[in-house]
Amino acid sequence: MPATTSTLSEWESKRRLAAAGIPVAPEQLCADPAAAVAAAAELGLPVAVKLCGPAIAHKTERGLVRLGLRDAEAVRAAAGELLAAARPADGPVELLVARMVTGKRELIAGCATDPTFGRCVMLGIGGIFAEILADVVFRLVPLSRTDAEEMLDELTYRAWLGPFRGEPAIDRERLVDVLVGLSKVAEEDPQLRSIDVNPLIVADGVPIAVDALIEVEA
Amino acid sequence: MTATPNLDRYRALFEPKGIIVAGASSHPGKFGFVAAHNILAHGYRGKVFLTNREGGTILDEQTLRSVDEVPEGAADLVFVCTPPASIPDLLRSCARKGVTAAFVSSAGFGEAGEEGLRAERELADLCAELGILLAGPNGQGIISTPVGLCAQIIAPYPPAGRIAVASQSGGFVQAFLNYARSTGVGVSRAVSAGNSAATSVGDYLEFFAADPATDVSLIYVEGLADGRAFFEKARAAAAKKPIVVLKGGVTAGGARAAASHTGALATNDRVFDGMCRQAGLSRATTVEEAFEIAASFAVHPLPRGRRVFVLTTAGGWGVITADRIAQSRDLELLPLPADLRAAFDAKLPPRWSRNNPADLAGSETRDTVLECLELGVAHADVDAVVLLGVGIQSNLGDLERRGRFYPGHGLERIVEYHERQDTRYASAAVELSRKYDKPVLVATELADTQPGNPGIVKLKELGAFAYPSSHQAATALEHLFRYRRWRDRRAS
Numbered sequence: 238m239p240a241t242t243s244t245l246s247e248w249e250s251k252r253r254l255a256a257a258g259i260p261v262a263p264e265q266l267c268a269d270p271a272a273a274v275a276a277a278a279e280l281g282l283p284v285a286v287k288l289c290g291p292a293i294a295h296k297t298e299r300g301l302v303r304l305g306l307r308d309a310e311a312v313r314a315a316a317g318e319l320l321a322a323a324r325p326a327d328g329p330v331e332l333l334v335a336r337m338v339t340g341k342r343e344l345i346a347g348c349a350t351d352p353t354f355g356r357c358v359m360l361g362i363g364g365i366f367a368e369i370l371a372d373v374v375f376r377l378v379p380l381s382r383t384d385a386e387e388m389l390d391e392l393t394y395r396a397w398l399g400p401f402r403g404e405p406a407i408d409r410e411r412l413v414d415v416l417v418g419l420s421k422v423a424e425e426d427p428q429l430r431s432i433d434v435n436p437l438i439v440a441d442g443v444p445i446a447v448d449a450l451i452e453v454e455a
Numbered sequence: 456m457t458a459t460p461n462l463d464r465y466r467a468l469f470e471p472k473g474i475i476v477a478g479a480s481s482h483p484g485k486f487g488f489v490a491a492h493n494i495l496a497h498g499y500r501g502k503v504f505l506t507n508r509e510g511g512t513i514l515d516e517q518t519l520r521s522v523d524e525v526p527e528g529a530a531d532l533v534f535v536c537t538p539p540a541s542i543p544d545l546l547r548s549c550a551r552k553g554v555t556a557a558f559v560s561s562a563g564f565g566e567a568g569e570e571g572l573r574a575e576r577e578l579a580d581l582c583a584e585l586g587i588l589l590a591g592p593n594g595q596g597i598i599s600t601p602v603g604l605c606a607q608i609i610a611p612y613p614p615a616g617r618i619a620v621a622s623q624s625g626g627f628v629q630a631f632l633n634y635a636r637s638t639g640v641g642v643s644r645a646v647s648a649g650n651s652a653a654t655s656v657g658d659y660l661e662f663f664a665a666d667p668a669t670d671v672s673l674i675y676v677e678g679l680a681d682g683r684a685f686f687e688k689a690r691a692a693a694a695k696k697p698i699v700v701l702k703g704g705v706t707a708g709g710a711r712a713a714a715s716h717t718g719a720l721a722t723n724d725r726v727f728d729g730m731c732r733q734a735g736l737s738r739a740t741t742v743e744e745a746f747e748i749a750a751s752f753a754v755h756p757l758p759r760g761r762r763v764f765v766l767t768t769a770g771g772w773g774v775i776t777a778d779r780i781a782q783s784r785d786l787e788l789l790p791l792p793a794d795l796r797a798a799f800d801a802k803l804p805p806r807w808s809r810n811n812p813a814d815l816a817g818s819e820t821r822d823t824v825l826e827c828l829e830l831g832v833a834h835a836d837v838d839a840v841v842l843l844g845v846g847i848q849s850n851l852g853d854l855e856r857r858g859r860f861y862p863g864h865g866l867e868r869i870v871e872y873h874e875r876q877d878t879r880y881a882s883a884a885v886e887l888s889r890k891y892d893k894p895v896l897v898a899t900e901l902a903d904t905q906p907g908n909p910g911i912v913k914l915k916e917l918g919a920f921a922y923p924s925s926h927q928a929a930t931a932l933e934h935l936f937r938y939r940r941w942r943d944r945r946a947s
Contacts, residue, residue: 351721351726357726359721367720374728375730391732431718432717
């Protein structure tokens with residue numbers, strides 16, 4: 238059953254999410270350092286710069302993500318280094334310049350293909366301990382809004398969604414939008430095998446997809 | 456995708472007008488004997504035809520040498536105990552006689568390797584072609600109490616009731632039937648699905664949902680050949696009646712290689728759990744809990760909300776029960792309403808707890824418990840009641856009866872009074888639940904430790920039961936409440 242799969246680039250992945258109503262960080266795709274500097278100015282500093290291409294899956298592990306860049310010089314330098322770090326196997330690459338999204342809380346969301354039940358949508362507590370806590374809940378695609386709302390209440394640490402250290406409670410409707418949106422993205426593409434939205438950062442109560450990766454059957 | 460089955464076809468399986476036992480045996484050690492015995496011994500009112508190649512009598516019944524001797528149209532169900540190779544011809548003969556359902560208990564199919572699997576597929580295809588509803592193969596039998604049908608090679612025959620069982624393991628059909636017998640909360644239908652070659656647990660759920668004899672389904676599943684089809688059928692069935700699920704094999708394949716974080720977190724237990732919640736299925740964590748939740752659905756009305764009132768004459772039990780409810784994600788320990796407190800004050804001396812849990816603290820007289828119970832059940836803010844302390848008085852009476860001063864010293868009268876009080880409490884729990892259409896759950900360790908206690912016996916007589924511990928009552932209430940909420944949210 239495990240057919241060959243390929244991944245969409247982060248940019249492509251996020252365009253599909255955004256089209257389904259999932260909030261994503263403002264960002265631009267740039268060909269070179271000069272364009273990256275211009276994009277950063279337009280988006281507003283600080284920004285993150287990432288190397289972007291369909292074959293690049295593990296950006297963080299390879300050091301292909303530069304966060305919190307505060308001025309044009311830093312953006313230019315990071316952009317140059319990232320392009321230089323590209324390997325032939327990465328294929329065509331570009332730079333993704335995104336406005337930094339800050340929030341104290343991270344969620345993880347996505348879609349997986351279960352061998353028995355097929356595609357399902359996940360919501361969980363994010364951050365570096367996400368896989369250790371494994372506080373995640375699933376529903377089968379397609380999801381109704383009611384299904385999605387019930388997922389929020391099933392998290393063991395559902396207090397995570399409430400007001401936290403001066404930040405407002407998570408906007409439940411927007412989070413439901415994310416889950417129903419993931420379902421929609423899956424429904425629209427029968428070849429889709431998985432979606433990772435990690436992290437889904439909560440900024441001013443709104444969950445925003447900061448990184449995303451879609452895997453499709455080749 | 457399986458086609459939507461015609462539910463009428465299940466009638467032949469669960470309410471046959473006549474049964475052929477193919478491969479009936481005169482040897483009490485053989486399944487062909489056991490099946491014939493159980494069908495004949497439990498009051499099935501339809502015609503029974505035993506076939507045996509050698510002829511002769513079995514259990515005083517004259518056997519037929521072949522199905523060809525069965526009068527046309529006299530039987531619509533065949534219970535098959537013959538070896539796999541003989542079954543295709545047998546079924547063709549049965550179809551000619553008007554049989555429309557077959558329960559195949561014979562083993563040697565899909566569970567026995569490649570060749571068996573091929574034979575199983577051929578069997579399913581043949582039944583489809585003959586218009587026969589196929590249950591099994593490799594199943595342990597069917598029960599249908601409305602018609603006194605005990606067509607199984609396991610035990611026991613349960614009391615009649617409203618729970619329908621479908622299981623991928625015959626062992627769990629047996630376990631659930633045993634619980635039915637010990638609790639008295641009975642069964643409408645039960646089927647051991649065996650290898651589910653043509654009829655799956657999901658299919659039986661469709662029938663149970665439409666079955667007027669059934670109020671709740673109780674199922675055991677391990678593997679699901681078509682998870683999506685199961686989900687769709689179960690969800691549609693749950694919209695009509697509650698379904699309790701016990702799942703085996705939740706850890707198998709848990710360590711799946713996955714490229715994505717989501718995939719790594721998507722263990723099959725978590726996905727199954729989410730599927731259950733989405734489909735409105737009440738998932739039990741243990742075998743005994745599975746039966747107890749099903750029995751709860753069968754016995755109690757659904758609570759309209761989450762607010763629970765605890766009434767106790769058993770001291771610490773009240774505190775522990777309140778703790779359990781207060782910690783529940785689904786239930787709420789109702790802060791005692793002022794008017795209810797005032798009404799209790801008017802009936803009780805001041806040493807009662809004046810709180811929820813309402814601990815009467817030994818201040819009750821002949822009718823106080825009954826009156827307070829009705830006040831609690833009737834109160835508009837109360838959605839469900841847990842009653843603790845039923846049986847205590849009889850237990851004391853039992854001690855007095857066993858002591859060397861009995862009879863005499865006025866002991867007979869007080870023992871009898873104690874026992875009468877407990878039967879009154881038990882009756883009131885059932886009657887008030889019906890009168891106000893709210894669940895009233897009785898919990899006491901005496902359910903386990905002294906099943907002959909008059910309070911416990913009375914509950915059973917009335918078709919109800921006592922939970923052996925209040926945490927079990929709270930778990931049951933959580934399931935009742937969650938199911939109600941699931942259904943209400945999707946009602947519009």
